[in-house]
Amino acid sequence: MAFAITQTCCADASCVSVCPVNCIHPTPEERAFGSTDMLHIDPETCIDCGACADVCPTDAIFPVDRLVGSDRAYAQINADYYADDEQALEWDPPAFPTSLPSGRRPLDVAVVGSGPAAGYALESLLTTNTRVTVYERLGRPGGLLRYGVAPDHLATRRMAERFAAHHLNPRVRVRLGTEVGTDVSHAELQERHDAVVYAVGASADRRLDVPGAELVGSLSARTFVGWYNGHPDVPQDAVDLSTERVTIIGTGNVALDCARILLSDPDRLAATDIAPHALAALRRSRVRHVVIAGRRGPADASYSRGELIALQQHADFRLVVVETPGVVAEIGTAGPNSKASWLAGVPTRPVAALSEPPTERCLILLFGSRATSFGAAPGGRIGTARLEVSGSEAAVDVTTGLVLSSIGYRGTPVAGLPFDDVTGTIPHQAGRVVDPVTGSLVPSTYVTGWIKRGPSGGIGANRLCAHETVSAVLQDAADRPPRRVSAGRSRGGSPGRST
Numbered sequence: 001m002a003f004a005i006t007q008t009c010c011a012d013a014s015c016v017s018v019c020p021v022n023c024i025h026p027t028p029e030e031r032a033f034g035s036t037d038m039l040h041i042d043p044e045t046c047i048d049c050g051a052c053a054d055v056c057p058t059d060a061i062f063p064v065d066r067l068v069g070s071d072r073a074y075a076q077i078n079a080d081y082y083a084d085d086e087q088a089l090e091w092d093p094p095a096f097p098t099s100l101p102s103g104r105r106p107l108d109v110a111v112v113g114s115g116p117a118a119g120y121a122l123e124s125l126l127t128t129n130t131r132v133t134v135y136e137r138l139g140r141p142g143g144l145l146r147y148g149v150a151p152d153h154l155a156t157r158r159m160a161e162r163f164a165a166h167h168l169n170p171r172v173r174v175r176l177g178t179e180v181g182t183d184v185s186h187a188e189l190q191e192r193h194d195a196v197v198y199a200v201g202a203s204a205d206r207r208l209d210v211p212g213a214e215l216v217g218s219l220s221a222r223t224f225v226g227w228y229n230g231h232p233d234v235p236q237d238a239v240d241l242s243t244e245r246v247t248i249i250g251t252g253n254v255a256l257d258c259a260r261i262l263l264s265d266p267d268r269l270a271a272t273d274i275a276p277h278a279l280a281a282l283r284r285s286r287v288r289h290v291v292i293a294g295r296r297g298p299a300d301a302s303y304s305r306g307e308l309i310a311l312q313q314h315a316d317f318r319l320v321v322v323e324t325p326g327v328v329a330e331i332g333t334a335g336p337n338s339k340a341s342w343l344a345g346v347p348t349r350p351v352a353a354l355s356e357p358p359t360e361r362c363l364i365l366l367f368g369s370r371a372t373s374f375g376a377a378p379g380g381r382i383g384t385a386r387l388e389v390s391g392s393e394a395a396v397d398v399t400t401g402l403v404l405s406s407i408g409y410r411g412t413p414v415a416g417l418p419f420d421d422v423t424g425t426i427p428h429q430a431g432r433v434v435d436p437v438t439g440s441l442v443p444s445t446y447v448t449g450w451i452k453r454g455p456s457g458g459i460g461a462n463r464l465c466a467h468e469t470v471s472a473v474l475q476d477a478a479d480r481p482p483r484r485v486s487a488g489r490s491r492g493g494s495p496g497r498s499t
């Protein structure tokens with residue numbers, strides 16, 4: 001009986017490296033890698049050895065005959081991937097970072113950040129002769145794994161344990177509560193360490209620039225996510241759930257996470273490590289409708305299939321699609337490889353349903369819609385979202401007491417480093433930071449994760465990204481003569497706490 005990969009696939013390709021018969025695709029060497037939601041096991045080739053399941057960091061791989069509930073669909077989803085003859089399935093052996101020359105003192109590396117990008121970088125660095133100091137701004141490590149991943153995505157959150165285990169390595173020191181630019185400068189890190197790797201993620205949001213976006217009750221999805229995950233920067237009273245309808249702008253996986261948390265039975269969430277103040281507020285919540293408004297059609301939604309399937313099967317609410325002009329036809333005629341086809345069979349509702357008092361818990365997908373303004377209710381809080389719907393003459397005014405802009409994250413500058421204000425990233429060449437004005441490399445300075453490539457891709461996408469950066473770190477170290485250590489220089493020495 002073959003194995004199959006299921007919803008929680010993080011696509012970090014750990015499974016690809018151990019498969020003895022090359023039956024997991026796309027591999028990192030194949031063109032489709034990074035553009036598919038997940039990896040797939042070829043049931044015809046799988047020899048049922050289970051090596052992939054043993055190394056899967058998110059427990060996403062099971063024998064087909066042990067799939068239960070909504071996971072049963074993944075037997076077909078895995079097989080369907082191989083029904084497409086055009087998939088390029090060539091195999092190259094996996095590559096590993098360069099090793100440092102033997103006989104040298106260990107390479108001393110600073111990793112700034114402690115989220116998944118930092119975790120994969122640390123894991124990769126520890127495969128060779130290095131010692132690493134992790135600098136983390138917050139008082140607890142984990143970054144996006146602790147404060148970004150939804151609490152009901154238990155398997156993905158468990159990856160934090162895998163990375164935290166590296167913090168116990170005697171070659172690793174962790175300095176919590178230490179912010180680069182405030183507690184320690186980039187120049188000081190360059191002086192203390194042979195290399196500095198920034199894995200600081202994307203800690204701001206893209207802003208929705210429409211009238212009324214500044215009203216009370218208009219929040220970024222990042223604030224909402226930080227609220228339910230207990231992020232120390234988000235006040236416990238940041239979210240008011242006394243409204244019956246929430247509107248979310250954007251159709252990415254973050255939008256789906258927010259909607260799912262808003263509509264899930266709090267008793268189900270109580271079994272997760274959701275922040276206690278958020279659970280208490282959700283128990284009192286009046287929210288019944290969550291409208292996800294996307295400007296493009298169902299073929300171009302940003303969410304991934306696994307996340308949508310989980311909503312279709314969710315026991316606590318109903319998923320529906322609004323019958324905007326052309327949408328039902330687009331779903332009905334979509335080819336099997338179109339995202340629109342994933343919505344076949346999902347019930348539809350007329351546009352008027354957006355204005356009716358909610359009777360049951362519903363997650364409502366509204367495609368082809370653009371928020372043009374938000375209006376205030378008596379008292380000044382947000383009260384309506386005006387949405388233009390493509391193909392309709394009149395705009396729709398959706399009564400809503402909370403709007404979440406879920407239109408993507410954005411990186412922020414690091415003091416002392418170049419920054420590309422358009423992409424919100426630090427300019428680099430294969431992970432080496434570059435000054436865009438002079439075109440020269442910034443000495444011993446590297447980036448990985450969202451601050452390097454922008455805020456896209458799930459947790460596992462950071463593995464190959466870190467691999468490239470760490471390869472650059474090790475290659476540069478191997479190419480240059482060993483650095484002299486000044487007398488009395490102590491390692492670390494910042495004002496931060498160590499774990």
Ligand code: NAP
Pocket residue numbers: 206208249250251252253254255257294295296300301302303304307406407408409455456457458
């Ligand atoms: P995203 O996937 O980039 O989605 C952003 C959404 O915002 C898109 O629907 C986009 O629409 C819309 N948008 C952008 N600018 C807009 C504007 N000015 N007005 C209206 N809509 C606008 O971002 P995300 O949801 O924040 O997710 C970030 C990354 O984390 C993604 O790679 C995601 O897959 C990953 N993630 C994964 C999981 C998971 O696997 N479970 C969970 C959370 C996050 P257009 O398409 O029209 O541009």
